Amino acid sequence: MPDATYPPLDALKPVADDVWIVDSGPLRVLGMPLPVRMTVIRLRDGGILLHSPTRYDPDLHADIETMGPIRHLVAPNIAHWTFLQAWQQHCPQALTWAAPNLGKRRPVRRSGLRIDRVLGDAAPPEWAADLAQIVVPGGLGFREVAFFHGASRTLVLTDLVLNLEPAKLGPILGPVLRLAGMTAPAGRPPPYLRLVIKLRRREAARAAARLVALAPRQVIFAHGAWFERDAARTLRTSLGWLGDLGPEAAREGAPA
Template sequence: MKRLKGTQMAREDVTYPPLDVLKPVAENLWIVDSGPQEAMGLSLPVRMTVIRLSNGDVWLHSPTRYNAELRREIETLGPIRHLVAPNIAHWTHLKGWQGGCPAAKTSAAPKLRQRPQVRKAGIRLDRDLTDSPPDDWGGEIEQAVIPGGAGFHEVAFLHRPTRTLILTDLIQNLEPEKLPLGTRLFARLTGVAAPDGEAPAYLRFVVRLRRKEAQDAVSRMIAWNPDRIIFSHGRWFERDGTANLKRAFAWLMG
C-alpha cells in the first residue's frame, strides 16, 4: 500500500492533476493534462489541446493516452473528427484514439509517415500537414511548419478566435520544484528538456540546421500576436503570449 501511495504521489508531483479530464481554457478551447510520459530517460508531464470548431467537430492536438471515459467526456462537446500528430515524437497514443474514434481523420507533421517506428506501429496517417491549413479548419486555425535537421518538423497552430498559439516541444517549461533532483540534474546536463520556457538544447541544435526557414516560421508566429501559448510539457503561458514567444525564441531570432 505504501508503495502504491508513493507512486501516486510521484505522478502528481511531476504532472498537473487532475489528469485525463477536460479543463476549460477559453471559449471552445480545453486542455487535458496527462502523464507522466517517459521520454529520453525522463518522466515528463504531457498535455493535449482540444478545440471545438464552429461546425461542432472536435479537434485533438497531440492526443494523450486513450481511455474510453475521456473519449466520452470529449464527445459531449461534439464528434471527434480530427487527430493531429504535430511532430515526429507526439504520435504514440494515436492508435488508441483511432480505434475509439474510427470516423476521425489523422493529420501528421511532414515526414512522420516515413519513420520506421510509425510504420511498424501500424499508425494510419490520412494526410501530411503543410504551411497552409486544410479546408476542414482553415477558417479558424492557422498553421506553420517549423523545420529542422535530421527529419525534424513541428507544426504550430493558432486558434484565431481565442488568439491561442499551440506548440508541442519547441517550448517546454518544466518547473524544477516538480522534478526529482536526479531528473532535474540529468535534464540540465544533457539538454533533453528545458526548465526555462524555451526549446531543449537538442532541439535548438537541429532547428539551427535549417535556421533561415525556421526563422521565417517563427516570424509568422510572432506576427499572429498570440495572447497565450499552450504546449505539451510543463507550465504553459496563460498570458503575455507574444512577449513570451519572443523571449522563448531569442536563441533562434537573435
C-alpha cells in the same frame, strides 16, 4: 520524488471558448518524468480536433463527445504519435493528420499507424475558418506544425517550447534542466532538438518570427507550464535562441 504532472489528469480543462487542454503522463524520457498535454479544439462546424492526443481514456472520450463528434486526430510533429492508434480504434470516423515526414519514420511504418492526410503550411478547408497553421522546419526530417486559433488568439505548439518547473523535478534533475534552458519561466527545447532545428536555422527563424507576430494571448504546448499570461513576450524570449524574431525576420525570404 515530486509529481511532474498537472493533476487532475486525463480530464478536460477550459482555456478559452472552444479550447481545452488535457494533462496526462508522466512519460519516461531517458529516465526523466515528463508531463504531456493534449489540446482539444471545437471547430465552427461543431466537430472536435484533438491535437497531440494523449493516452486513451474512455471517460475522457465520453466527456469530449458531449461537446461534439471527434473528427480530427492531429500528430503535429514527428515525435507525437504514439497514442494515436488507440484513439483511431475508438474514433473510426476521425481523420488522422500528420506532420510532414512522420509517415517515413521506420517505427511509424512498423506500427501500422494509419495516416489519412499530411499537414502543410496552409490550413485545409476542414478548419481554415478556425485555425491558421505554420510549419517550423528542422534538419533530419524534423517538422512541427503550429496552430493558431484566431477567435481566442491561442497558439498551440508541441515541442518548440519545453517549460518544465524545477520544483516538480526534484533537487537533482531540476538544476540540470535549468542549466539546459528547459525550465520556466521561458523554457526552450532540449539541446539536441535545438541543434536539429538550427540545421535549417534561417527558415526556422522565419517561421518562429511569424509565430511571435501573431501576438498570442496564450500559448499551449505539450510539456510543462503553458503560457497563460504575458504570452507574446514570453514566447519571444523562449524562441530567442533562433536569433532575431522581429518583423523583418518574419518577412525575410517571403514571396514577393
